[in-house]
Amino acid sequence: MTSILAPSQKILTPHLEIRGGARLSGEVRVTGAKNSALVLMAASLLSAEPLRLRNVPGLSDIQGMVEILESLGVDSKRGESSVELNGSGLNQSSPPYELVNGLRASFFCIGPLLARLGVARVPLPGGCQIGARPVVEHVKGLKALGAQVTIEHGVVSAVVPGRGHRLTGARIHLDCPSVGATETLMMAAALAEGETIIENAAQEPEVVDLAGLIIAMGGKVRGAGTPSITIVGMERLHGADYMVIPDRIEAGTLLLAGAITRSCLRVTPVIPDHLGAVISKLEEAGCKLEADGIGMTISADRIRAVDLRTQPFPGFPTDLQAPFMSLLATAEGTSVITEAIFENRLQHVAELQRMGAAIRTQGNTAFVEGVPGLSGAPVTGSDLRASAAMVLAGLAAEGVTMVQGLQHLDRGYDNLEGKLNGIGANIQRHGL
Ligand code: UD1
Secondary structure, three states: OOOOOOHHHOOOOOEEEEEOOOOOEEEEEOOEOHHHHHHHHHHHHHEOOEEEEEOOOOOHHHHHHHHHHHHOOOEEEEOOOEEEEEHHHOOOOOOOHHHHOOOHHHHHHHHHHHHHHOEEEEEOOOOEOOEOOOOHHHHHHHHHOOOEEEEEOOEEEEEOOOOOOOOEOOEEEOOOOOHHHHHHHHHHHHOOEOEEEEEOOOOOHHHHHHHHHHHHOOOEEEOEOEOEEEEEOOOOEOOEEEEOOEOHHHHHHHHHHHHHOOOEEEEEOOOHHHHHHHHHHHHHOOOEEEEOOOOEEEEOOOOEOOOEEEOOOOOEOHHHHHHHHHHHOOOEOEEEEEOOOOOOOOOHHHHHHHOOOEEEEEOOEEEEEOOOOOEOOEEEOOOHHHHHHHHHHHHHOEOEEEEEOHHHHHHHOOOHHHHHHHOOOOEEEEOO
16 A cells, blocks of 8 residues: 655665544454464363364464464364364474574463373473563472472473373462463463362463363363362363454453544453453543443543453553553543563653643553644554553554554454444554
8 A cells, every 4th residue: 555654764674554534334353363363272282182262363473373282283273263183293302492482371271281191392482572471380380289399591391200191180379360370370380190270370361361261172171260279180181162252452452442532433352350440441531432242332432531450350550551542641630550460561651742631641651631632743663552551642642653563463353453444443554
């Protein structure tokens, strides 16, 4: 497509060019949850029978996970929105660094590899833009299940000693309700001998989705969605055909697109219980939301300031903090936003300021004084959700916003610009 910018304003790196100010209307579809799909794919390592996952989003992270599983001997077949994974050929316990590098979800493989093979060597996922992201809880839990774990030269090596090389159920208390640690330990415990109880477990919907899959594969899990999860280990799990839950973060982003453009639109499918804290905050800000059993309609006119603090589920999700800040940058009054999950997740503030937002930060708190209008500018998304925040700000801004950092956006949003254009936005992608 042709750019509407003068040659002097052009940028060469891949970017979205957003002409702001359009009202949105109609209906927009949410795809399957990235964070669920990634862990469910890793769960294919738990069985020697085929696992078919439906409602899998088309994302670069999903492709990355397919490649990692293939490197371990898993056979894969990709359909339009499905993926079939057959773990019967599993013959490697160590995914190569070059595939793992950059895909944090690769660390999910350690639990099922250890459970099925009794040995796993997985490179440390490392930190990322938003924080250090330790795996201490994952490692502590695997040790409690009987694994010997060492970390050397950036690689976590784990082995289950003894003749059967089988993990043993245990009571594990997590120091913090880590989503990744809960999921890793659930997968490991699914093939362990005896019962495992995970206390102070994460309660996120993706944890419940994983429990649903393990049960569909013949496993026994109780309590997922509460702070105490019990898993009874099985000798083997069978194949399954399983539907991934809708992506609550994508749904939240699309509802925010309606709010920031002061529009009325329907987002579907939405499971309201997955977005309770977000829906409350949108309502407190003055939006009207109506659930109809499948989707949710949002209508927005005037937006008031609200305060929010990120928390583990069912609290306000850290993954929607940046997108919500874009909305509050346009609200009447001053909002106070505190990021309490990740230590470095306010990098979008500087980019929003470039668009005319009035935001001041102190530590991990942002004071967002709403302005009557944002103005288009070249901006860069520093991580996945920050990129989405830039797209939202661009929808509301006067003039043209160029969003760079698409490698982040494409990791987690399946055709975001296509979906937004389908409901009236004006976004063009430039560069490969
Ligand atoms: C998952 C999500 C991510 C989301 C995050 C928090 C996936 C693939 N990613 O990431 O999108 O932003 O949950 O909802 O599902 N922590 C420790 N020690 C540990 C592990 C974690 O202190 O051993 C801390 C982290 O530093 C962070 C907090 O716990 O402050 C939450 O991290 P965690 O729940 O583990 O996030 P992820 O599973 O990595």
